[in-house]
Amino acid sequence: MAVNRYKSLDPLIELRCPDCGETMRTARLDDDPPEATVCEIICPDCDDGDFHAARFIDRYGNEVR
Numbered sequence: 001m002a003v004n005r006y007k008s009l010d011p012l013i014e015l016r017c018p019d020c021g022e023t024m025r026t027a028r029l030d031d032d033p034p035e036a037t038v039c040e041i042i043c044p045d046c047d048d049g050d051f052h053a054a055r056f057i058d059r060y061g062n063e064v065r
């Protein structure tokens with residue numbers, strides 16, 4: 001099977017809850033920025049019903065915009 005160069009090197013992205021710090025590795029979505037290695041998003045346990053925007057962080061710890 002040929003390597004797909006178009007996709008990011010890592011097919012997984014780390015989800016991290018900014019509230020409790022829980023992390024989970026999950027398959028990257030097509031919409032996710034390819035340079036992002038972490039998606040910071042509130043987990044279901046911490047979700048208080050408010051709107052929480054996901055933040056993408058690259059490998060250097062910078063926010064991807």
Ligand SMILES: [Zn+2]
Pocket residue numbers: 017018019020021022042043044045046
């Ligand atoms: Zn949480």
